[in-house]
Every structure is written in C-alpha cells, then in structure tokens.
C-alpha cells in the first residue's frame with residue numbers, strides 16, 4: 001500500500017520503479033522496487049544519511065553498493081546460496097492491501113508496502129514458498145522505520161537468516177564509534193567465525209572489520225564525531241548486529257569493484273539481523289523484524305534512547 005499524500009513514483013536510470021516518501025518537513029526516503037532496497041534517505045536539510053557508492057549509481061539490475069539492501073533468506077555465505085542470497089536482486093511489487101500493522105507504524109507517517117513472493121526460479125535453489133513483506137516508513141520527525149514480515153506459505157517448516165544491511169554515511173570511518181555492543185559476544189568472520197567478547201567501552205575502527213554481535217541489546221548508537229551526529233538503531237525481532245567495513249585492501253579487490261577511491265572511509269554497515277540462531281517458521285507462521293533509525297545531534301543525551 002502506498003500512503004499517497006506524500007509519495008510519488010519515479011524511475012531510476014534503468015527504468016526501475018522507485019517510490020519517494022516525503023514528510024511535511026522536507027525529509028525524504030527513496031525505495032527501489034529492485035531489491036526492496038532503500039536507496040536514499042535525506043534529512044530536512046537535504047543531507048544524505050545513507051552511503052551509496054558513486055560507481056554503483058545506475059548499475060541495476062544488480063543491487064547497488066549502499067542504501068539498505070535486504071539479505072534474505074541467507075545472510076553472507078553461511079548456507080548453500082550465493083552471498084546474501086536472492087531477495088536483494090529481485091523486483092518486488094507494491095502491496096496494495098497488506099495485512100494490518102500497529103497504528104504506530106502508519107499514523108502520521110509516509111509509507112509504502114512492498115511484497116516479494118517466491119518465484120519458480122527461487123524455488124529451484126531454495127525450495128520453500130514464502131511471502132516477504134516490507135513496509136518502509138518515514139516519520140514526521142524524519143526517522144526511518146523498516147518492518148519486514150516473512151510468512152511460511154509452504155507445507156513444511158523452513159529456516160532463514162535475515163539482515164537489513166544498512167550502509168550508514170559517515171564523515172570518516174576513523175571518527176566513528178559504535179556504542180551499545182560493549183561486553184557482547186561476537187563471531188569474527190575474519191577469524192573463521194571464532195567467538196570473542198567485546199572488551200572496549202566502544203567500538204572504533206582502524207582496520208577491516210566483519211563481525212556478528214550475538215544477542216545484542218535492542219538499541220545501538222553510531223556516533224560520528226566530525227559531523228556531530230549520531231545514528232540510533234532500535235530493533236525488534238533482530239537479536240544480532242553485524243558491523244562491517246572492508247577497509248582499504250578489500251575495498252580495492254575485484255569483488256568490491258563498485259567501491260572506488262577511498263569510499264570505504266565514508267561508510268559503515270551496522271545491521272539489525274538474525275543470523276546466529278536462524279528463524280524457523282512452521283506452515284502458516286509469520287516472523288516480524290523491525291528496525292528504526294533515528295538521527296540525533298551527538299550532544300543529545302542518550303538517556304531515554306534505551307541504552
């Protein structure tokens with residue numbers, strides 16, 4: 001369903017439908033039907049809050065390097081499917097009559113509902129019929145909320161992992177710290193998924209990082225000192241947090257050909273996810289994963305934000 005008062009439909013360079021959500025303050029979010037990917041999110045001053053590689057622009061139908069691609073039904077390469085699997089490379093449809101959601105996920109907000117159903121092609125590599133719904137909401141305050149619902153319409157149970165692969169735009173990765181993950185256990189993908197415990201009082205960046213923090217708190221903050229702004233991520237149904245930055249060497253590798261120059265310095269992926277204990281749904285069951293991203297000035301007190 002499209003909340004028509006403050007949405008418009010445009011096409012990208014490849015002719016793929018995009019929905020632009022706007023609030024009355026001038027903030028906007030743009031969602032592509034390709035991959036159900038949020039490709040842009042701007043505040044009321046027109047500043048882009050999500051990273052997107054300059055080289056990725058106009059490169060669809062492959063997912064663009066940036067924004068918020070959805071990883072479903074497999075995160076990374078922890079199964080038999082291609083890395084991050086197929087949902088992010090599919091054309092989704094606008095869902096005109098989605099099952100209802102709580103009033104807080106619609107009232108006063110500009111939103112669009114998208115739907116992805118398993119195709120014949122998907123069933124060949126992942127033989128489970130599903131419906132994946134995504135509501136993207138832009139609040140009156142400019143906050144972005146993503147609500148995903150996965151329904152098992154199969155005759156047998158299935159399991160999946162999921163991530164909102166959120167490329168946050170930052171001034172310089174060396175100026176960033178992530179709070180809320182202190183003392184948490186994480187699986188380090190750079191050490192064959194060995195488990196460690198976070199020792200520092202905040203996470204800072206000086207090299208490649210690729211971690212899955214397991215059973216993490218519902219609220220995590222990403223502070224950008226230079227821009228004096230903080231992203232606060234609030235999540236429900238998403239116990240894990242992925243933190244990823246490829247750093248210089250990997251960003252210049254063949255697999256990252258869409259990341260140019262020093263672009264890796266201006267992004268950090270902090271994802272609400274469910275990975276370590278995949279979700280299992282019986283026939284007819286539904287799972288919901290909700291991620292809200294708020295941007296506040298860094299001087300803002302963290303009291304009341306829930307961490």
Ligand SMILES: O=P(O)(O)OC[C@H]1O[C@@H](O)[C@H](O)[C@@H](O)[C@@H]1O
Nearest residue numbers: 076083084189210242244255269
């Ligand atoms: O290049 P992709 O497929 O979008 O993936 C980007 C990265 O995503 C991260 O989440 C993974 O941990 C990395 O292994 C991966 O390289």
